[in-house]
Structures are given as structure tokens and as C-alpha cells.
Amino acid sequence: MTTQLTTMLKINHPIIMAPMFLVSNTTMVIEGMKSGIAGCIPALNYRTLDELRASINALKAAKVPGGSFGYNLIVNKSNVKYQEQLRVICEEGCDFIITSLGNPEETIKKAHAAGIKVFCDVTDLHFAKKIEQLGADAAVAVNNQAGGHRGNLSPQELTSLLHKELNIPVISAGGVGCKTDINTMLSYGAVGVSVGSPFIASQEAGVTDDYKQACVDYGADDIVMTERISGTPCTVINTPYVQKIGTKSTRLEKLLNKNKTLKKWVKMIRFYIGMKATEKAALQATYKTVWVAGPSIEHTKAILPIRDIIKNLTH
Secondary structure, eight states: OOOHHHHHHTBSSSEEEOOOTTTOOHHHHHHHHHTTOEEEEEGGGOSSHHHHHHHHHHHHHHOOTBOEEEEEEEOSTTOTTHHHHHHHHHHHOOSEEEEESSOOHHHHHHHHHTTOEEEEEESSHHHHHHHHHHTOSEEEEEOTTOSBSOOSSOHHHHHHHHHHHOSSOEEEESOOOSHHHHHHHHHTTOSEEEEOGGGTTBTTOOSOHHHHHHHHHOOGGGEEEESTTTSSOEEEEOOHHHHHHOSSOOHHHHHHHTSHHHHHHHHHHHHHHHHHHHHHHHHSOOSOOOOBOOGGGGGOOSOBOHHHHHHHHHO
């Protein structure tokens, strides 16, 4: 299938394996490239700049025709690593960057100077217009079916609106678990899709077998929104532990968030605590299971190799 996204990234299928905190890794992206799609990894998955640099070089060495790779950057002030991560990515090079949760102006300028395309997560037309004016190569329309940090509009509402109002391509993110879903998103005007949750239950994912099996055992009706991860509403599987701790910010956090001076620091602290809790749940055997996923796990029936998951999405 040829679309503007396949042409832009020189891939065989209009699919980006979405960047997932702690889940995405180089092995997954390499297998994705071998199957003709693009893969993206959060820069925050790497503790050090040397690890990030090694990842880029590994993917450059493994790149094959029909596949491409990129990195996701959290570009708001809560990510103190952002500046250095951007520097390393631009020095080493990749095919694209996906920006999230902040102003992408600096990223767009520096990435374009390095010959790297920039796609920006958006959840509404207002921000989509802004990133278009800044020179983004595409808008990633994060709808209300996405896993993790999601938007408020349905796939049809958001994708159709942005396709109509923007002059840059629109990539739909959220709600894709099978080939029919991809065709539906393309019918709304998307040039491709960003798919995350179906790849959690892959043999190559570096998370616990319990996390993977949860994506098999639970379904769309088991996905809930929580404010307890990063301070920003995020979708997780409604495990007994999530039910126990609740999904709303604490009274103290809500009180502090009303203070303009303290709000930034509260969000940074919540972001750090939430990421550490998510890391423990994803990588260790623990009863504190906070597993991020979206409703598209409804289509996940078994833990499979990446190549088989892609085959299910494209055939």
C-alpha cells in the first residue's frame, strides 16, 4: 500500500510502531523494519546518552530497505534530559522524531538542520495549526482510543478535522488493532497509523510476561484513565492494584496545582514518581501493577513475534 507516509519514510506499509515507555526497544524496531514498517523508541527509555547513542548506531546498522526508525522526545520542561537527547539524535541521525507534551519549535529547527523529519503529537486543531506553522512534517492525531496519554476526540472526529484543516499529512494514533482499523483510519484522511498497544504482547518486548499476558487477558472494557502516573491523564489496564490506589490525583496534589509557582514542580515530581512506579511494574515481578495500554488490546489474543503481529495488521 502506497500513501504519503510510505513515500515520506520509504516504508512498505503505512504503519509506525509507536514509541512506548519501557516497552519499545531496538530489537522490536529491527524486526519492524524487516517487516516493512517504521519503528519509534522513546529517548527516555535510555538512562544515559551513551545508551541512546548505541541504540541509534545499532538501528542504523540494521536498517533494511522498506523500513525506517525514529525516536520520541518529551519536549516539555518536566524532561530535564530533553536538550542533550535532541543533541545526540541530531548528531547521530535517524529518519524521524516524534515530539510529545510540549513546544516542538526547537526540535523542528535542529532536526531539520540535521535532515531529520519531525512529526508532532496533537490532540486538537488549535495545537495542530501551531505545529504546522512551526514547520512540522506531519501531525500525529492522538485520539481518545490511544494508549498512554490520549486525546478527547474520536478517531473519526480528530483525523477528519485535521485532514480538512491542515496542509500537512495526518497520522492517526489510537484505536488500531487489525487491518480493518487501518483501512478505517485511512478513510478518514490519515496517511498512516501509529500503533502501540498490540506490540506490547510481543516476544521481543522487554517487559514482564505478566504485562504481556495482561494484554491478552484483558480487553477494551478494562482500560481506565488515571492521573497517578505523570499528572496528565493516562490509560492503563484496570488491575486490582489500580482499583486499590484509585485514578485521581491526591488532595495535596490538587491543592498545590492551584498555585502557579508550585504547579510546575508538582508535575515534575509526579512525573518522576509515576515513571518509577511504571518501570517497576513493567520490568519486575510486583503486585504494584500499573500497566499502560489502550483499548486496541481487544484484538490481542496471544503473545507473538513482531513479524506475526505486523502480518495480522497488514493481511
